[in-house]
Amino acid sequence: MTVESTAARTPRRSAGNKAGTTGTKRTTSTTKKAAGAGKSAEPALVQLLTPEGKRVKNAEFDKYVADITAEDLRGLYRDMVLTRRFDAEATALQRQGELGLWASLLGQEAAQIGSGRALRDDDYVFPTYREHGVAWCRGVDPTNLLGMFRGVNNGGWDPNSNNFHLYTIVIGSQTLHATGYAMGITKDGADSAVIAYFGDGASSQGDVAEAFTFSAVYNAPVVFFCQNNQWAISEPTEKQSRVPLYQRAQGFGFPGVRVDGNDVLANLAVTKWALERARAGEGPTLVEAFTYRMGAHTTSDDPTRYRGDEERLAWEAKDPILRLRRHLEAANHADEGFFAELETESEALGKRVREAVRAMPDPDHFAIFENVYADGHALVDEERAQFAAYQDSFADEDGGK
Structure with a gap:
């Protein structure tokens, strides 16, 4: 199989996602382990692929990826x-x-590709x-994401075209938006x-607790997908919760499950299960993807100030991409030609993104003052004038701006 044939599929492919499957209740041993996980140091963790790339059998969740093909696996890797x-x-x-x-x-x-490909x-x-x-x-073009971070648009895509809402900067508020939409x-x-995505830090926000309450009471078809990357900026998870995050769902009356966030197959299977039980009228689910943020919280952050190299190196050994590559190679699902062609495609994507961003206009420095008030405001006018004076102070030696 070539990269070209993989790329021919639409980005909104749903790996191994067949119609006609109904939701099931978690009544197996995995559920029982999860319910009592707070009594041990290591809570139950759903894993289908080890860091060494070996397939792990799981009677409860294997059925959600039973029909996944070698082509699907290559697609997930890509x-x-x-x-x-x-x-x-x-x-x-x-x-x-x-x-x-x-x-x-x-x-x-x-965590993101596995859960994303579980969606219809x-x-x-x-x-x-x-x-x-x-x-x-x-199917959102990457350059649209970058336009937002360059300051030249407010998102750059129509949420209804992709069923993918605009990025939310306010921590945790999107869980309430998701709950309301699900109730509708x-x-x-x-x-x-x-499905609503949020991080371990956001799980401490009141908005998230309110979303849990409303979704449970109204039996809303929503999946709360928490990417626990261990750090809320510089605050570790153990300073945010006395219990594993997924166990919080019990107090609101719906199930929670912890999945190996670096295992794309497990994330695909668990998310499909949670989505199918939502569609079957069984209400919300909390999925905690236990993963790790390898870099900084954002590019304004310096993670070396609050965590050590040993922790990062330990998680590097669990790298999600290397894990799936080992599985593909061991199962003879991909050859060197596939990986070489994908490397070429990868570099082409990088080049396209780089050129697109550099071709974007500079953001309008004064746009921040627009649309704050419908009829204008004296304080905003004063701040605009102060900012204009500041900008003028950067005149060059020739008097230009």
Whole structure:
């Protein structure tokens, strides 16, 4: 199989996602382990692919990826590689002054691609500001994401065209938006589902607790997908919660499950299960993808100030892309020609993104003062004048601006 044939599929492919499957209740041993996980140091963790690339059998979740093909696996690998390449290019562009800020997803590719490919086209996504891999799965052009971080647009895509909402910077608020949308779905009689992405830090926000309450009471078809990357900027997870995050769902009356966030197959299977139970009228689910943010929180952050190299190196050994590559090679699902062609495609993507960003206009420095008030405001006018004077102070030696 060549990269060209993989690329021919639309970005909104749903790997191994067949119609006609109904939701099931978690009544197996995995559920029982999860319920009592708070009593042990190591909570139950759904894993289908080890860091060495070996397939792990799981009676409860294997059925959700039982029909996945070698082509699907290559597609998942391609998704993760291209997403990482785009992310690396964006980080470099910010360092070069082309972007104002960037929130890297490095290390979280499996959580995003696995969950993103579990979605149906008619499902609706409410992201935060780091879901670049999910955006890729929903067919959002990467350059649209970068326009937002360059300051030349307010998102750059129509949410209804991709069923992918605009990025949300306010921490945790998108979970309430998702819950309200899901409640509306039930009123409309549709069988689609909603997924809301948020991080471990956002799980401490009141908005998230309120979303859990409303979704449970109204049995809303929503999946809360928490990417626990271990750090809320510089605050570790153990200073945010006395129990594993997924166990919080019990207090609201719906199931929670922890999945190996660096295992793309497990993320695909668990998310499909959660989405299908939502569509079957069984209400919300909390999925905690236990993963790791390999880079900085954003490009304005310095992670070396609050975490050591040992921790990062330990998680590098669990790299989601290397894990799937080992599996592909061991199972003879991909040869060197596939990896070489994908490398070529990856570099072409980086070049396209780089050229597109450099061709974008500079952001309007005064746009921030527009549309604050409908009829204008004296304080805003004063601030605009002060900023204009500041800009004028950068006149060159010839008196130019």
